[in-house]
Amino acid sequence: NVTVATGPSDIINSSHIRLVSYETARWRSDKVIGSLGYKSEITEPDIQTLNGTLVWITPLDYSGFLIKAWSYADEGTGGYVIVNAEDPKADAQLVSVNHMIYTRYALLGNEVNRRVWEQHPEYLQMETTFQLDDRMQPKYVINLAEPMLYGCIGERPVGIATIDPVTGYVEFYRLGDQPAWIQRVWSETTTEDWIGWWGRYQLGWWNSILEQRDVRILSGIDGPDVFLVNGRDGNLYWFGTVSNPGTDTSMVGYMLTNVKTGTFTFHETPGYYNDLGAAQNVLQNPEVAKAPGLEVVQPIMYVIDNQEVWIIPVITPSGEQTLVGLVEARSGTTYIGPSLQNVLGQWRGITGVQEIGSGTDSGISLKDKIAQIRKLLDEIEAESAAEDT
Numbered sequence: 001n002v003t004v005a006t007g008p009s010d011i012i013n014s015s016h017i018r019l020v021s022y023e024t025a026r027w028r029s030d031k032v033i034g035s036l037g038y039k040s041e042i043t044e045p046d047i048q049t050l051n052g053t054l055v056w057i058t059p060l061d062y063s064g065f066l067i068k069a070w071s072y073a074d075e076g077t078g079g080y081v082i083v084n085a086e087d088p089k090a091d092a093q094l095v096s097v098n099h100m101i102y103t104r105y106a107l108l109g110n111e112v113n114r115r116v117w118e119q120h121p122e123y124l125q126m127e128t129t130f131q132l133d134d135r136m137q138p139k140y141v142i143n144l145a146e147p148m149l150y151g152c153i154g155e156r157p158v159g160i161a162t163i164d165p166v167t168g169y170v171e172f173y174r175l176g177d178q179p180a181w182i183q184r185v186w187s188e189t190t191t192e193d194w195i196g197w198w199g200r201y202q203l204g205w206w207n208s209i210l211e212q213r214d215v216r217i218l219s220g221i222d223g224p225d226v227f228l229v230n231g232r233d234g235n236l237y238w239f240g241t242v243s244n245p246g247t248d249t250s251m252v253g254y255m256l257t258n259v260k261t262g263t264f265t266f267h268e269t270p271g272y273y274n275d276l277g278a279a280q281n282v283l284q285n286p287e288v289a290k291a292p293g294l295e296v297v298q299p300i301m302y303v304i305d306n307q308e309v310w311i312i313p314v315i316t317p318s319g320e321q322t323l324v325g326l327v328e329a330r331s332g333t334t335y336i337g338p339s340l341q342n343v344l345g346q347w348r349g350i351t352g353v354q355e356i357g358s359g360t361d362s363g364i365s366l367k368d369k370i371a372q373i374r375k376l377l378d379e380i381e382a383e384s385a386a387e388d389t
Helices: 022-030 034-038 067-071 112-119 188-200 205-209 275-284 340-348 366-388
Strands: 002-006 040-042 046-050 053-062 079-084 093-096 124-132 138-149 153-163 170-174 227-230 236-243 250-258 264-273 300-304 307-315 321-328 334-337
Touching (some): 034 040, 046 227, 112 138, 124 153, 124 188, 153 188, 188 236, 264 275, 334 340
Antiparallel strands (some): 227 236, 250 264, 307 321
């Protein structure tokens, strides 16, 4: 069941813009391992909210192949790393955890997925994430599912299993009965699959292959992808771009999926630049194109000043963030700057001196810029008068 809406979404919280990509989180996490590097290495960062702020949580796991997992099985990996997902300049924080022996790459009974399988072999394991509970204690969280069709096709979420990385204790919760601290109930993979099925098979399987009438696909830079964003209601949402099956760079809308409830809402935006088109605009901008090796990652649409805009980080091959791109979803007008504040200033037309090349309308005259500023001041004055009233 998908709710269809028109107009900009009022759910995405633009006060918590996700600027730090998965790649940058790995790069930052790797810098703080320090003396634990003899036995441990970073694994997959997982995103969640911590005190209202989006953060990446990266657990340490045994490095190398089997030998260190065997040698240090009684000692543990050492802890995890927290990286602020909203501030690219914030320092990564290494949190020490004694005796964290149950991990994804541990051996035999210490491997977290195996421990859950031993107690609940009747369920499919969809996604394993590393989260912090309401007492700031680390837990591995595994989304569990069962086959939907004929007992073998598709996956329907049915529950959650948590594993304490220190004690190995496993707890199982039916869907809807899980504690509030478990933020990611609907896994990324399951969400991508369900959106894909909804978009492809509304008019049947044959139509999805032959005519492709009204077929919609979940797009992404490296394949179908969704990104976790903060909602104004305090919940987290998977954001995904929905486009046509052709090769054009326009979108038909975007899907927001409540991570806890699995509620799907489709916002229609026909003719907007999709994530691929916006990413191409940033990549082809002279300020980005002149530096070989730069990559664009994590295109997410936000509603700022009642307009949909794409915010896209630009990173080096190592993962370090170096620039930020802003693309107007309606027009494709693109701005590049060293920070989010810079590109927002360029876009709003209120920056005095642009630090890095401006958007496609950067050649406007001083007279036009003054007119833009006056218009903005008039809008602010009108809003202030309305609030006073």
